[in-house]
Amino acid sequence: MSSLTRKGAATRARIVAAAARLMYERGVTEATLEDVRAAAGVSGSQIYHYFADKQALLLAVIEYQTEAVLELQSPLFGRLDSMAGLRQWADALVEYQRRMQCRGGCPIGSIGGEVAENNPEARLAVASGFLRWEEAIRAGLTAMHARGELDADPNDLALAVLAALQGGLLLAQIQRQVKPLEVALGTILDHVESRLAASVRG
Amino acid sequence: MSSLTRKGAATRARIVAAAARLMYERGVTEATLEDVRAAAGVSGSQIYHYFADKQALLLAVIEYQTEAVLELQSPLFGRLDSMAGLRQWADALVEYQRRMQCRGGCPIGSIGGEVAENNPEARLAVASGFLRWEEAIRAGLTAMHARGELDADPNDLALAVLAALQGGLLLAQIQRQVKPLEVALGTILDHVESRLAASVRG
DNA sequence: TAGAAAATGGGTTGTCTAATCCAGAAAACC
DNA sequence: GGTTTTCTGGATTAGACAACCCATTTTCTA
Numbered sequence: 001m002s003s004l005t006r007k008g009a010a011t012r013a014r015i016v017a018a019a020a021r022l023m024y025e026r027g028v029t030e031a032t033l034e035d036v037r038a039a040a041g042v043s044g045s046q047i048y049h050y051f052a053d054k055q056a057l058l059l060a061v062i063e064y065q066t067e068a069v070l071e072l073q074s075p076l077f078g079r080l081d082s083m084a085g086l087r088q089w090a091d092a093l094v095e096y097q098r099r100m101q102c103r104g105g106c107p108i109g110s111i112g113g114e115v116a117e118n119n120p121e122a123r124l125a126v127a128s129g130f131l132r133w134e135e136a137i138r139a140g141l142t143a144m145h146a147r148g149e150l151d152a153d154p155n156d157l158a159l160a161v162l163a164a165l166q167g168g169l170l171l172a173q174i175q176r177q178v179k180p181l182e183v184a185l186g187t188i189l190d191h192v193e194s195r196l197a198a199s200v201r202g
Numbered sequence: 203m204s205s206l207t208r209k210g211a212a213t214r215a216r217i218v219a220a221a222a223r224l225m226y227e228r229g230v231t232e233a234t235l236e237d238v239r240a241a242a243g244v245s246g247s248q249i250y251h252y253f254a255d256k257q258a259l260l261l262a263v264i265e266y267q268t269e270a271v272l273e274l275q276s277p278l279f280g281r282l283d284s285m286a287g288l289r290q291w292a293d294a295l296v297e298y299q300r301r302m303q304c305r306g307g308c309p310i311g312s313i314g315g316e317v318a319e320n321n322p323e324a325r326l327a328v329a330s331g332f333l334r335w336e337e338a339i340r341a342g343l344t345a346m347h348a349r350g351e352l353d354a355d356p357n358d359l360a361l362a363v364l365a366a367l368q369g370g371l372l373l374a375q376i377q378r379q380v381k382p383l384e385v386a387l388g389t390i391l392d393h394v395e396s397r398l399a400a401s402v403r404g
Numbered sequence: 405t406a407g408a409a410a411a412t413g414g415g416t417t418g419t420c421t422a423a424t425c426c427a428g429a430a431a432a433c434c
Numbered sequence: 435g436g437t438t439t440t441c442t443g444g445a446t447t448a449g450a451c452a453a454c455c456c457a458t459t460t461t462c463t464a
Contacts (some may be wrong), residue, residue, distance in 0.1 A: 003340075004439090005431090005433070005438090005439060005440075006433095007431090007432065007439090007440070007441095008439070008440060011441085012399070013441075025319060026319055026320050027316065027319055027320055029231045030319075030320050032420080033422065033423090034420095034421075038415075042441080042442090043441070043442050043443060043444095044441080044443050044444070045423095045425080045426090045441085045442085045443090045444095046440085046441065047426080048422095048423070048424080048441085048443080049439095049440075051332065053217065053411060053422080053423075054422070054423090056419095072422085074304065078275065089256070099354055100409055101408075103319065104319060105315065105318065109315075109372060110318075110319075112372065112375075112376045113307065113311075113312055113316065113372060113375075114229065114315065114316050115314030116231050116307065116312075116375050116376055117227060117228055117229055117232075117305065118228050118229055119314075123376055126376055127376050130373060130376065130377070130435060135433095140241060140317075141221035156385045156388075156389060157258055157343050157389065159381070159382055159386065160203070160385055160386050160388075160389035160390070161384045162364070162368045162369070162382075163354075163366055163369035163372075163373055163382055163383075163385070163386035164365055164366050164369055164386070164390070166368070166372050166373060167364070167367065167369025167372070167386075168365045168366035168367055169316060169367035169371070170311060170314065170368050170369070170372065171332060171361075171365055171368060173315075173318050174314045174318055174325055174328055174329050175329050175332070177359070180361055180364075181365075182365070183358045183361045183362055183365070184361065184362050184365035184369075186362075187358060187360075187362035187368070187390070187393065188362070188389070188390070188391065189358065189392070191389065191392065191393035191396070194393070194396050195328075199417080206409090207408090207409060207410075207462055207463070208462080208463090209409090209410070209461075209462065210409070210410060210411095210462090213410075213411085218438085234450080235451075235452065235453090236450095236452095244411080245411070245412050245413060245414095246412060246413050246414070247411090247412090247413085247414095247453095247454080247456090248410080248411065248412085248457080250452095250454075251409095251411080254451075254453075256451095256452070256453090258435090266426095296429080298442060309414075333462070336426095360457075
């Protein structure tokens with residue numbers, strides 16, 4: 001592999017970004033390397049210059065999508081220790097899906113579903129992405145719990161919130177409407193709210 | 203197509219069942235028609251005798267899996283109008299996944315995720331499968347609501363339960379452990395329980 | 405039992421796509 | 435300024451797989 005020059009790193013990044021977009025839009029198997037090559041605006045053997053094979057590119061894409069998803073939400077993650085912050089976060093996710101017309105589903109989860117049964121390595125990469133997502137949610141709920149504001153296990157709640165999000169995204173993707181996501185997140189947050197300690201609930 | 207004899211219908215069913223199993227175990231694209239042919243124990247051009255192309259077979263598989271999933275749960279559907287029945291149903295789903303070692307995820311949902319972005323016809327077939335599933339859940343919650351036992355919109359709750367189930371299944375499939383499903387269903391049912399009318403809760 | 409459907413088993417075609425290889429030009433970096 | 439890396443652009447291989455065709459035999463079933 002040796003060292004990557006500035007330009008080399010930029011090209012590599014362009015390839016990963018293009019691959020991520022195509023795999024998101026069409027699925028992993030439907031996104032051919034020729035498509036990726038064209039979309040990235042590179043020629044011939046450049047993809048193989050930076051990646052051993054399609055599998056290596058896929059793993060890079062999973063990394064990339066995990067970073068992208070977490071980065072996109074990061075401004076909102078800091079406020080997940082209050083109901084207002086949680087609702088704001090949920091609203092932003094719903095709004096984003098609405099803008100995307102519910103296409104693609106979850107950038108991580110949709111890849112996960114596609115590779116889970118025939119690509120253990122990719123499955124594990126997706127699992128670790130989910131773990132980081134779960135931890136971001138858990139941090140907020142744990143803070144609430146530590147302050148004595150929350151009367152429930154924050155770990156279980158975080159997992160339930162992530163599951164509601166993933167299920168909502170899948171149903172939204174398949175039905176091409178945001179309502180399932182909206183209702184799934186709204187309901188699980190209603191539940192969190194119902195577990196607020198009496199002192200906070202006012 | 204003309205008329206199907208008894209034996210013809212049986213062979214067709216064998217092909218669909220084999221295809222369903224393989225698509226579930228490996229994903230739609232990884233299940234080749236040659237694999238299906240061998241697994242069904244039929245020879246040569248039999249698949250094309252009963253199905254125009256792979257797409258037609260896929261649609262038959264989605265139908266088949268929808269029926270299978272609903273039929274498997276049908277003994278429990280009748281009791282979804284009480285917390286005991288709901289918990290029993292959830293336990294059965296968790297237990298089933300445990301026995302499957304969390305492989306495959308949801309027979310309908312995993313196909314849905316794979317085809318959503320490149321096969322509108324299949325996506326709609328999955329959507330209608332989800333609708334039937336949602337309605338089975340809704341029937342129970344609506345009954346509770348009609349009896350004045352439930353203090354919430356049964357339609358929204360049913361959608362939230364299905365989303366929690368799907369999200370839990372996806373996370374379970376990717377992490378290869380039942381906990382996400384267990385927690386997701388447990389938490390959403392806790393929420394349903396928290397919305398029981400005072401008269402029932404008491 | 406006669407006609408229709410089911411089934412065998414093989415061959416074939418065409419396409420798609422991942423994966424390699426190469427010779428030479430351009431650019432970046434020390 | 436020389437070395438390394440990047441990049442071009444094409445050619446090519448090799449395999450997988452869907453789809454189609456056909457001659458023949460077996461099995462239903464009306």
